[in-house]
Amino acid sequence: MKAFLITHFMPSFIVRLFAKPYVAGDSLEKGIDKARHLWIQRGIASTIDLLGEEITTKEEVEEILDIYLDVVDAIKKEEFSSFATVSIKPTSLGVDISKEYCIDNIKRILTSALESNIGVTIDMESSRYTDVTLEIFHQLKPDFPNFGTVLQTRLFRTEKDISELNGLNAHIRLCIGIYIEDKSIAYTKKSEMKTKLVEYTKLLLDHNHYVEVATHDEKTIVECLEIIEDHGGSQVAEFQMLLGVPRDKIQEELLEKGYIMRYYVPFATEWKYATNYLRRRLIENPRLAIYTLRNLFGRVLQPFRRKTK
Numbered sequence: 001m002k003a004f005l006i007t008h009f010m011p012s013f014i015v016r017l018f019a020k021p022y023v024a025g026d027s028l029e030k031g032i033d034k035a036r037h038l039w040i041q042r043g044i045a046s047t048i049d050l051l052g053e054e055i056t057t058k059e060e061v062e063e064i065l066d067i068y069l070d071v072v073d074a075i076k077k078e079e080f081s082s083f084a085t086v087s088i089k090p091t092s093l094g095v096d097i098s099k100e101y102c103i104d105n106i107k108r109i110l111t112s113a114l115e116s117n118i119g120v121t122i123d124m125e126s127s128r129y130t131d132v133t134l135e136i137f138h139q140l141k142p143d144f145p146n147f148g149t150v151l152q153t154r155l156f157r158t159e160k161d162i163s164e165l166n167g168l169n170a171h172i173r174l175c176i177g178i179y180i181e182d183k184s185i186a187y188t189k190k191s192e193m194k195t196k197l198v199e200y201t202k203l204l205l206d207h208n209h210y211v212e213v214a215t216h217d218e219k220t221i222v223e224c225l226e227i228i229e230d231h232g233g234s235q236v237a238e239f240q241m242l243l244g245v246p247r248d249k250i251q252e253e254l255l256e257k258g259y260i261m262r263y264y265v266p267f268a269t270e271w272k273y274a275t276n277y278l279r280r281r282l283i284e285n286p287r288l289a290i291y292t293l294r295n296l297f298g299r300v301l302q303p304f305r306r307k308t309k
Contacts, residue, residue, distance in 0.1 A: 031048050032071075039084075045085075048087070050071065050267060052268070058101075061105065090123075120148070121149060121150065122137055153194075162200060162204060162207070243266070
């Protein structure tokens with residue numbers, strides 16, 4: 001019911017209002033500006049992503065590829081370049097046209113990024129694409145040490161997928177996942193997904209992979225941190241969160257411990273892609289709307305608070 005209401009009855013202009021804190025803007029320049037601001041003001045790294053997926057025409061794919069190449073070139077010019085990464089989606093780079101076409105496009109991005117040792121992560125979309133995403137990763141990783149991927153702890157298959165990474169020394173973003181999956185292939189309770197996130201963090205570290213723990217849940221972060229500290233600390237793992245979700249206190253604690261704290265910094269060239277992204281976020285976590293309203297009213301009331309002091 002929640003998903004149906006958000007998908008079909010929430011107007012796009014309302015979704016766009018909620019999107020503002022979670023999307024850097026509607027241009028590459030705004031995405032880079034946001035990443036630069038995070039680095040200078042707080043020492044927070046970024047993974048920059050162009051919103052847009054399930055692209056079905058080569059013309060659109062070529063446009064997206066050109067923008068990603070521009071993203072990499074823009075990062076190379078920044079002081080934070082050694083800490084920034086890029087996130088890409090297989091469905092925005094032509095996997096629905098053909099796997100080999102998608103691989104050729106990803107190779108171009110990886111080649112350019114490798115010149116400056118910029119990391120590139122291939123995102124994990126719905127379970128429909130899990131096999132092909134991991135096939136692409138396994139094929140390209142040996143030639144591109146800057147290549148990483150994502151595993152979702154909600155899927156039953158993930159433990160097996162981890163076992164098949166042996167020997168790759170992979171960079172893995174570990175998250176519960178945002179796509180609603182059938183109960184025949186996935187856990188349905190958040191508590192189960194979070195438990196698996198802790199379990200899989202240890203499993204990945206035991207097999208010498210670098211883990212990017214992507215969660216806002218502080219209890220889960222603390223549990224993962226205990227395991228990470230036993231395996232080498234900040235040399236073997238980092239923490240990632242979404243732009244716009246308020247977790248300043250624990251972020252500062254992680255930074256003080258020497259960990260990389262990284263924000264997912266998406267930007268869009270068309271707002272329809274940003275609203276589609278946020279609809280999924282709202283379905284997964286309706287509290288995002290509460291965070292947004294709190295931030296908006298906080299800014300509105302701030303001048304009045306100053307006057308009453």
